[in-house]
Amino acid sequence: MLDERKEVVEIVYHAFVKDINESLKPLDHVEDQIYFIETLRGYIAGIFSYDENLELWEEVKFDRGEFIRSKLLTKYRDKMVPFIRTNLINYFNDDEYSKTLLFQKLKINEPFFDLMDFDHFVTFVLEKTLTTHLDKLLLLPPNTSKESAVIKPEPTEIPEGNQSKIKNPEFNRKRQALMYYFVLKIMGIQTRKDDVSLAALTRFGHALFNWPYSNIDNAPLYKVIKDLPYVKPDKLLLIDLEFVKKQFADIKHAEGINLVQKEIDSINKSLS
Structure with missing residues (x-):
């Protein structure tokens, strides 16, 4: 990938x-x-x-x-x-x-x-x-x-987070957003409920991850939060969901593991 x-x-x-x-x-x-x-x-x-x-x-x-x-x-x-x-x-x-x-x-x-x-x-x-x-x-x-x-091409590096050089490429913002989504679910907060402000959830997430932004409309998290967890095609999303599940497994959080596994099972079913 x-x-x-x-x-x-x-x-x-x-x-x-x-x-x-x-x-x-x-x-x-x-x-x-x-x-x-x-x-x-x-x-x-x-x-x-x-x-x-x-x-x-x-x-x-x-x-x-x-x-x-x-x-x-x-x-x-x-x-x-x-x-x-x-x-x-x-x-x-x-x-x-x-x-x-x-x-x-x-x-x-x-x-x-x-x-x-x-x-x-x-x-x-x-x-x-x-x-x-x-x-x-x-x-x-x-x-x-x-x-x-004339501008001449120079070697490029894949940007990630706040650095242009990836030290741990498996950690990226999309996966952070997915983890944030499941943490919210564990807290009992649904991102698609009318009584929950997406702007407030975005500000909370950006404060949590220290992601700068100019305004809410341009905030990286705001652009995807309403679609979470379906932010990639199914086959690509499965890879990220497995990564997120592993993070919950590492801290032995059964509810988090089960929530992610349900999404994985649902996607696998739709692909079969």
């Missing part, structure tokens, strides 16, 4: 490098390329930024469309045709529609690169790529030719 995810990361990363170089081509001056990269970094920050001064229920307002229009389209007009044609911002957007368009374009099987992995990929791989390239551009003389400022 880890190898498959690594392959997907490589596919998206190399496609991103190709598309951003295509988007940069019309910008003849290094200063314009610097501005373009800085704007993309600002766009990512607007989507994924976390303001620790805000209360948990306060939202960070960010108008994505207006940001791109005012910062890039109005300034460069027809020079942004490749940027629009490649749908470059879909590499950064965290909404389902943009992600679906990107995955369809790259012919990616989404379950191998799910919602939570996508957020980390943007903030730890793509943003790092932009920052590295920006640093190189800033060291170039003002009149450097644009051919000298």
